Ligand SMILES: NC(=O)C1=CN([C@@H]2O[C@H](COP(=O)(O)OP(=O)(O)OC[C@H]3O[C@@H](n4cnc5c(N)ncnc54)[C@H](O)[C@@H]3O)[C@@H](O)[C@H]2O)C=CC1
């Protein structure tokens with residue numbers, strides 16, 4: 231591995247479960263890593279306990295991981311930044327880091343979602359607020375934070391608009407023991423797959439919550455990937471991306487395993503629990519809740535049919551119940567695959 235890369239630090243912005251897990255992965259590979267979070271008390275606890283006991287109990291911080299509660303210093307310390315905050319605060323966080331960026335900063339994010347209210351891809355948010363001169367990258371794929379932090383085998387996709395950044399970022403996080411990072415050149419597809427799978431995972435949870443079986447869940451996954459691909463292609467994505475880590479990979483993971491908060495949220499909706507109560511019980515970010523409306527509006531703008539997304543939208547924002555959603559999807563007109 232290149233010595234210059236190995237000596238240079240990285241800063242992770244966002245100390246929730248996933249930001250912490252990725253910071254552990256970088257520092258476990260020996261890179262000096264700064265982890266910044268916006269809640270000083272939470273950061274104080276992380277520094278004292280050398281673990282994120284609230285989200286990842288038992289995953290001890292490697293020595294190379296430093297807790298940083300001052301944003302200016304966190305951003306200035308590293309050329310490479312990785313933003314891992316929920317999508318609904320993504321734009322606000324970009325604004326906050328802007329004054330502290332270095333001329334040579336490179337910006338990556340692992341946030342999965344669309345911009346709140348507008349439904350824009352996060353790349354557009356970054357480019358609008360920071361201009362187009364910073365190298366950018368996005369990480370997305372089937373990666374539950376707990377498994378990643380525990381060092382269990384995991385694979386992910388990394389897309390960038392800058393070849394050197396992609397290769398150097400891959401070298402930092404890829405390791406031959408448990409974390410494989412695949413480079414993909416399609417930033418649009420990688421971002422979109424990670425955002426819309428959350429909505430489909432809610433539908434799979436609803437289906438299971440109503441007591442439907444493996445057939446229904448699998449039909450939702452399969453038709454879900456079809457509608458994600460249609461939307462992606464309309465935005466200029468490569469359809470093959472949706473067969474990769476950020477598409478099918480993450481969709482299967484979140485639709486089938488109860489570690490997924492989006493799936494658990496859907497399970498509760500299917501059992502008749504109110505959306506706000508379900509969110510409160512989960513107690514962590516449920517991206518699909520924030521992004522269903524944006525995904526639905528984006529599909530409308532693009533003129534793309536997304537029946538599953540539309541039905542989840544009806545449940546969250548129009549008061550439709552899960553049983554009626556099932557009837558609407560099953561009762562659609564006959565069509566070819
Ligand atoms: N947890 C996981 O397994 C994975 C999460 N992701 C994505 O990572 C992103 C972050 O999710 P998690 O870490 O899981 O969420 P989380 O619910 O565990 O933590 C969210 C963190 O964001 C912080 N936060 C809230 N408002 C903020 C603000 N205005 N400025 C800065 N920080 C703020 C909270 O303090 C909290 O620490 C999401 O987009 C999620 O989809 C992606 C892959 C896996």
Ligand SMILES: O=C(CO)COP(=O)(O)O
Nearest residue numbers: 371372373374490491492
């Ligand atoms: O994106 C994830 C795993 O890849 C995490 O899924 P949830 O946000 O549904 O928990």
